[in-house]
Amino acid sequence: MIRYFALVLCFLFAVEVSAQKKVDSLRAVLTSKAADTLKIKALNDLSYELVETDTALSHNYAKQALKRSEAIDYHEGKVEAWYNIAYFYELLYKRSVAVMYYKKGIALAEQKNLIRAAATGYQDYAVVLKKDREFKKALELNLKAITLYKKIDDKPHLGIIYTNVGNCYSNMNLPEMAITYHIRSLKISQELKHNSGITKAYNNIGIVYERSGNFEKALESYLRMLEPAKAAGKKSMLAAANGNIGSAYVNLKQQAKALPYLLTAYNEHLAMADKARIALDLNNLAACYNDLQQYNKAYKASIDGLKFACEAKDTESEAYAYITAGAAMAGLKDHNKAQRLMDTAYTKSVQVGGPAVLMAMYEQTANVYRKTGDYKKVMEFTDKLISLKDSTYNAEKHAQIAALHEQYDSQHKDKIIAENALADLNNKIQISKKNRLLGGLGGSVTILLVIAGLVGRNMSLKARKLESEKALAAAEAEQGMLNEKLRISGELHDNIGSQLTFIHSSIQNIRSQEGGRDQAVLQEAEEIAVKTIRDLRQTVWFINNTTFTADDFAIRLREYVKPYLSIGSTAVNINNTVPADVQLSSAAATHLFRIVQEAINNAIKYANASQILVDMHPTEGSGGVSVIVSDDGGGFDTTVASAGFGIRSMEVRAEKAGGKLAVFSAVGKGTSVKVNIPVG
Incomplete structure (x- = not known):
């Protein structure tokens, strides 16, 4: 341990020496005969370098940079100085003052067409808004920054902004949009061969999937972190990857696979003295040990995790530590202690307020009371769990529908703009026709030139009119499609969805009651309700999204075939080698899904197949996607049954x-x- 801390101290000393050399170099510029603009840049750079270590001196350098910039009317220097002053006030928690300086810098940058400076201002201002949980406003600023960075082809900054936009969408409960932007960030990092950026992008994608409950997809993203993390040589990233992989395996109830990754992550974070991550790793280990019924190990990991969580002042990790400790005590049949721990877990979870920790707490508390035979408490916490699950799902759906409304409004505005442009062009064409009546004066050459000019202008106006008519037609078609999406999505969500959720909750309540009769019938009814809810959510998901990655499509297929694996002897395997960034349109994804669905149904219901393979791969030479569904069933004579088995329906969908x-x-x-x- 002494050796480890010595190494850490040496590393920190090396970093400090490097930073000090940079500061000394910048100070040397101030005493040199360098141009005023270079000295102003040095002052701003010094302000940036010292803001965390010597805030007062950093502020002083920024003020000097501003004063000198104003003296020679140096716009770039003024903008950068205002940004540095803004960040100084951020650190003092004076957000309103910080915002004022960001706005001043952005206004001047826009006025003087300083594209990079304006983009930087939008980016930094968005960070302030995100801290204040004003995610929609932060999103708007980040999107403006994207437009500006694209103008100057600044790919490194585009990668960062795409990540910021993805995080905003994630915080707004729009996971599909979040993933879209994280994939864009990933592509840029891959293009630049930036392994740290690639690792972070896969991490962010995995987090979005994990928060959405799609643990299989989260696991795939986390596994893809390993190689670039190793190539980047960043121990913290490698440790995070191992921890995330272990967590995903725990969520998938694959504890044997989870343990090696969790233990590796724990040891790596322990070596780095990262208390927050150590607490997270120990909580995951505790959950894993509980599932393996190794309750003593689970309890020890929970208590150790609680200690690190307290030191890191991480309330969420504290809540999880109490949850896993309570579950461990329940497993050891110390019910009184289990209940006390769960009471504390309840208090901590409410403080955090996140749906994930609350759902974990409600579920484990219900399990603790179930073991003590207190079914009244079981019902109380089960009801809370169901209610929270439903409200979380409804919040996500309402957010998605709200996003559709915004898109609809945008298309409606485009239509109005196109209509106005078309009317304006019609007026210009009428004026042009009147102007053609002029012209008997002058020589024949002049007349010909006038006619040629008028004809050319008229042709140009007609071409523009045709383009506007096309734009109007496209806007109307898009508007009609979005209107229909809103109607269908709203009907499915508000009517059928709420009724099915009520049925599901009612069945669960009846089954939880002691002495409930006809359990087999209720079990079957509950399974049907759950399947119908899942199918409904899948349908709404297809409706609400405009594009899908091949990986998204494969995950939807896996979810579809899961019920078959649990009720029959047919093995369904899915193989996907389509690149992750290949995207399918909503229509193409829907048609392709229904084709595969029909082929699987036929193989199970009519062919008595024991093995079904769904193989997804890139189409050779065309850049498309090919899917082959093959089975080992009885088969049929295609010359006799070519119109049966839903083949014609599949052909029509493929054509569409x-x-x-x-x-x-x-x-x-x-x-x-x-x-x-x-x-x-």
């Missing part, structure tokens, strides 16, 4: 998606359904 479908089968030799869908 712009693709082709082929069916290969023979009696006793299984069936293969191949569909090619274009992308882009």
Whole structure:
């Protein structure tokens, strides 16, 4: 341990020496014969370098930079100085003053067309808004920064801003949009071969999936962190990757796979003395040990995790530590202690207020009371769990519907603009026609030139009119489609969804009551309700989104086939080699999903298949996506049954998606359904 701290001290000393050399170099510029603009830049750089270590001196340098910039009317220097002063007030928690200086800098940068400076201002101002949880306003500023960085082709900053936008969407409960922007950040990092950026992008994508409850997809993203984290040589990133992978395996109830990753992450974070991450790792280990019924180990990990969480002042980790400790005590049949721990967990979880920790607390508290036979308390916390799950789902759906409304309003504005432009062009064409009546004066050459000019102008106006008519038609079509999406999504969500949720909750309440009869019937009814709710959410998901990655599509397929795996002897495997950034349109994804769904249903219901393989791969030479659904069932004679087994329906869907479908089968030799869908 002494050796470890010595190494840390050496490392910190090296960092301090490097930073001090930079500060000394900048100070040397101030005493040199350098140009005024270079000295102003040095002052601003000094302010930036010292803001965390010597805030007062940093502020003084920024004021000097501003004073000198004003003396020679140096706009870039003034803008940067205002940004540095703004950050100084941020550190003093004087947000309103900080915002004032950011706005001053942005206004001057825009006025003088300082593109990079304006983009930086929007980016920094958005950070302030995000801290104040004004995510929508922060999003607007980040989107403005994106437009500016694109103008100067600043890819490194674009990658950062895409990440910021993704985080805003995530905080606004719009996971699909969040993932879209994190993927854009990922692409830039891959293009720049920036391994740290690649690692962070996969981490952010995984977090969004994990918060949405899509643990399989989260695991895939976390696993992809490992290679770039190793290449970047960042121990903290590698440790985070191992911890996230372990956490995903815990959520998937694959504890044997989770343990090695969690232990590795724990040891790595311990070596770095990262108390917050150590607490998180120990909580995950405790949850893993509880699932393995190793309750003594679980309790020890929980208590150790609680100690580190308290030192890190991480209330959320404290809440999870009490939850896992309570579950461990319940497993050890110390019910009184378990209840006391869960009472504290309740208090901490309410302080945090996040749905994930509250749901974990409600679920484990219900389990503790179930073991003591207090079914009244079981019902109380089960009801809270169901209510929170439903409200969380409803909040996500309402946020998605609100996003559709915003998109609808935008399209409506585009339509009005197109209509106004079209009316303006019609007026200009009428004026042009009147102008053609002028002109009997002058020589023939003049007349010809006038006519040629008028004809050319008229043709140009007509071409612009045609473009406006096309834009208007496109806006009307888009508006109509969005209007229909809003109607269908709202109907499904508000009517059918709420009724099914009520049925599901009612069945769970009845089954939880002691002495409930007809349990088998209730079990079957609950399974049907759960399946219908899942199918409904899947349908709404397809409706609400405009594009899907191939990985998203594969995950939806896995969710679809899960029920078959638990009730029958058919094994369904999915193989996906389509690149992660390949995207399908909403229509193409829907048609492709229904084709695969029909092929799987046929293989199970009619062919008595024991093995089904769904293979997704890039279409050779076309850049599209190909999917082959093959089975080892009885097969059929395609010359006799070509119109049956839903084949015609699949062919129609393939045609609507712009693709082709082929069916290969023979009696006793299984069936293969191949569909090619274009992308882009």
